[in-house]
Amino acid sequence: MAKAAQASSSAVQRVSLLRVLGPAHVWALGVGIVLVGEYTGWNFAADKGGTLAALIICWVIGLLYTSVAMIDSEVTSTVAAAGGQYAQAKHIVGPLMAFNVALYLVFAYTMLEVSNAILIADTIKAYAGEGFTDWHYRGVIATVIVVLAALNYRGVLMTLNVNFVITAIAYLAIIVLFFSVQPWSQGAVLKLGEMVTPENALPYGWIGVIAAFHWGIWYYLGIEGTTQAAEEVRSPARSLPYGTMAGMITLLIGASLTWYICASLMPWQYLGFTYYPLLDAGKLTGSAALETMMFVATILAALASANGCINDAARAWFSLGRDRYLPQWFSAVHPRYRTPYRSILFLLPIALAFAFIANLGQAITFSILSGILQYTFMSINIIKFRQKWPLGTIRRGYTHPFHPLPAIVLFILCVVTYFAIFLGYGAQLTAMVVFYIVMSLWFHFYRYRYVRRGDQFTMPWPKPNGY
Amino acid sequence: MAKYTPPEQSKAMQWVDIIFVVAAIFFALWFPLWMGWAGVSRAIEKIDNPTWEALGQTPAQVEQWVKLGFADAAAAHDIIQNKFDYHIDWMQLIILAIVIIGYFVFLFQASDKEYREVIDEKFNGK
Numbered sequence: 001m002a003k004a005a006q007a008s009s010s011a012v013q014r015v016s017l018l019r020v021l022g023p024a025h026v027w028a029l030g031v032g033i034v035l036v037g038e039y040t041g042w043n044f045a046a047d048k049g050g051t052l053a054a055l056i057i058c059w060v061i062g063l064l065y066t067s068v069a070m071i072d073s074e075v076t077s078t079v080a081a082a083g084g085q086y087a088q089a090k091h092i093v094g095p096l097m098a099f100n101v102a103l104y105l106v107f108a109y110t111m112l113e114v115s116n117a118i119l120i121a122d123t124i125k126a127y128a129g130e131g132f133t134d135w136h137y138r139g140v141i142a143t144v145i146v147v148l149a150a151l152n153y154r155g156v157l158m159t160l161n162v163n164f165v166i167t168a169i170a171y172l173a174i175i176v177l178f179f180s181v182q183p184w185s186q187g188a189v190l191k192l193g194e195m196v197t198p199e200n201a202l203p204y205g206w207i208g209v210i211a212a213f214h215w216g217i218w219y220y221l222g223i224e225g226t227t228q229a230a231e232e233v234r235s236p237a238r239s240l241p242y243g244t245m246a247g248m249i250t251l252l253i254g255a256s257l258t259w260y261i262c263a264s265l266m267p268w269q270y271l272g273f274t275y276y277p278l279l280d281a282g283k284l285t286g287s288a289a290l291e292t293m294m295f296v297a298t299i300l301a302a303l304a305s306a307n308g309c310i311n312d313a314a315r316a317w318f319s320l321g322r323d324r325y326l327p328q329w330f331s332a333v334h335p336r337y338r339t340p341y342r343s344i345l346f347l348l349p350i351a352l353a354f355a356f357i358a359n360l361g362q363a364i365t366f367s368i369l370s371g372i373l374q375y376t377f378m379s380i381n382i383i384k385f386r387q388k389w390p391l392g393t394i395r396r397g398y399t400h401p402f403h404p405l406p407a408i409v410l411f412i413l414c415v416v417t418y419f420a421i422f423l424g425y426g427a428q429l430t431a432m433v434v435f436y437i438v439m440s441l442w443f444h445f446y447r448y449r450y451v452r453r454g455d456q457f458t459m460p461w462p463k464p465n466g467y
Numbered sequence: 468m469a470k471y472t473p474p475e476q477s478k479a480m481q482w483v484d485i486i487f488v489v490a491a492i493f494f495a496l497w498f499p500l501w502m503g504w505a506g507v508s509r510a511i512e513k514i515d516n517p518t519w520e521a522l523g524q525t526p527a528q529v530e531q532w533v534k535l536g537f538a539d540a541a542a543a544h545d546i547i548q549n550k551f552d553y554h555i556d557w558m559q560l561i562i563l564a565i566v567i568i569g570y571f572v573f574l575f576q577a578s579d580k581e582y583r584e585v586i587d588e589k590f591n592g593k
Contacts, residue, residue: 048551094578095585111496194527207553267528269547270535284534324473326488327481350489354496366496376571418567419560424551426559427504433566435495437573439488444577447484453471454588467586 020157021233026226026243028164029311031250032304033112033222035170038251038258039278039301040119041218041364047272048215048424049208051263052201054271056209057216058255064413065220067406068375069248071382073241076227077397079459084227084312085374085381086319090456092385097377098456099325099443100436102316104374105228109313110347111367112222114355116306117144118363122275123298141355144306149348152310155337156232163307166300171254173297177282178257180290181264189285190264200268213413213420217368219255222305223247224374228312237397275360310344310351317343324450325443365425369432372417379411388464470588509551517544 045054075088086105090098121140125132152159181189202208226244233239262277265284274280282294318340321330334341354363383404391399400406421429476484514521517540519529524540524547537543 089578093575094580094582096581097574097578100574107492191527194525195531197525200523204551204553208551211551211553266531266535267524267547269543270532273546273549280535284531286534327476327484329481329485350492353493357497358500362500380575418563422560422563423553423555424509425504426556426563427502428499430559430563430566431499431504432495433563433570435491437566437570439491440570440574440577442487442491444581448581450473450476452473453584456585457589463586463590467583 019232019234021160021229021239022235023239023243023246024164025157025160026229026233026239027247027250028160028167028304029229029308030223030226030244030247031171032160032163032167033109033225033308033312034220034247034251034305035167035254036116036119036301036305037218037221038174038254039170039298040275040360041115042215042255042258043262043271043274043277044218044361044364045212045215045272046263046268048204048420049210049212050201050203051196051268051271053204053209053212054216055259055263057212058219058259060413061213061216061219062252062255064217064375064410064417065223065251066248067410067413068224068378069244070400070406071378071410072224072227073244073398074396074400075382075385076230076240076244077237078394079230084230084316085224085378086316087230088227088381088385089377090323091459091461092381092388093377095323095325095448095451095456096440096444098323099320099447100440101374101377102320102325103436103439104370104377105316106313106347107370108221108367108374109225109309109316110351111354111363111370113145113148113306113309113313113351114358115360115363115367116302116309117141117351117355118358118360119275119302120144120299120306122360123279123295123302126276127295138356142352144303145348145351145355148303148307148310149344151307152314153334153337153339153341153344155339156229156311159307159311160229163304166307167304170297170301170304171250173293173300174254174257174261174278177278177285177290177294178261180287181261181281181285183260186264190261192260192264195265195267196263203268207423210416211420211423213417214365214368214424217371217417218364220248220251221368221371222309222312223251224378225308225312228315241398310347313347314340314343317347323456324452325447365421365428366432369421369425369429372414372421373433373436375410376414379407379414382407388466389461390465394459394461471584509549511545512548512550514544514548517541517548522547 045057076084079088079091086098086102089101118141121137124140125137183190186192226240226247230236230240258278261281262271265281271277276298279294279298282291317330320326321328330343330346332342386403519540522540532543
């Protein structure tokens, strides 16, 4: 009986993920995860440094993420495996780095999922009135997380088709709002000159601009998630760079429009305080139709993001189990739906627990902390990648230009962002890094004994330089 | 290099590892919340009997506050006067820098040691 069960389990683990995704799905996965950042979170940058600081970091952090997207596109179009940056770290830096990167991904995406569920509950609560009790609030959070986990359990194609549709609607809502407020005619609806004045543009001076980097990450956090589906994309060398770069352009435009609308409609103190700036912008136009549209779009953006986050976090966790970095039990693929169902189910209660004990700002900060650790790794990873396999030694689906400039820019901006997070969340950042140190010691001195050494390198590449 | 054959892990030990990981995750996320470490560097600079002028709001800004449901200056007072204090605790900053740099140095060095084993086995030491 035990043997039969073991054989059955092995058979289940041999089932592979389905290659069914195209560039549009890659775009939907990346933008779907990130777009909620325009609906909430970025505006806390205004709280830390003023409205002008929020604009400055919108573009500077845009530069950080353009570097991330360029670097990521090159490495991922070459290392097309589930787990994205995890698979990259495994082939380029080593198992311990890969283990850490997978934990960054799981933390970043699970906490982002938590943030989305909280945002949906807060948005509904704002409109539901007195009858909306704490139990209703928790019920909304639980429903969002459980239903989306069920959708992910059911299949990746359906999950990302849903994401494509709701992401497109949420993005279109920003465009419609932008043209509805007559951006060509300041004073009609928008009052940028009266909301942002020389006296209040940078209320804390340049230290406020630095501090705003913390929340500026939220404009784009998660675009690198496009690589998580690498093993399920039909043509990764083409689809991943195309989908990622198209996603980045989409987001840069969306972020700039969002800032312009919100900065022109509300005082900076309120902008830095609200949980749903675009919804408030809809309200301030005085149009009930626009307000309703932004209410629906806020919910859809949060749903799309949470949906993509469950997809990505589960694949990173699945990869850890498959490579024995964690117990192999996690590496099972559903025999019918071909999804990493045990990983999806395992992460579900963790997301639920933190959705109930953290608030929106705290959950976002947890996510940002893991994200910035990951970007630091990426800046060093690309340097090592080019050193170990110089151009021409292996086939690359895409080669990013100006190397090593994007890597240097990315590294410098990461250092600035660590300092920004320190201004307000220093102890939290230290505690989180201590956690990663403890997990690294556990892996290096204990768990690594269960890892098959040679199996960690699966790409058909020549031996790396220097080894 | 001889091929490394890892030991088989028992079901019970797999569960021990899972429990350890879950406990570590919860501790890392919950402990800072429990300690109240998140976003503490701000305070409300109180103004008695506030007016919109005292809060530094122009007529156009007041109009927007009212549309957002803040009937008077007192209602918006705590939001407007909740200010960050950006003084730098240098000792805490140095500790943070040491922790982050130490973490990445250990990470890359230990990873490189493991990576050499991987490459040796994959390419049979050639």
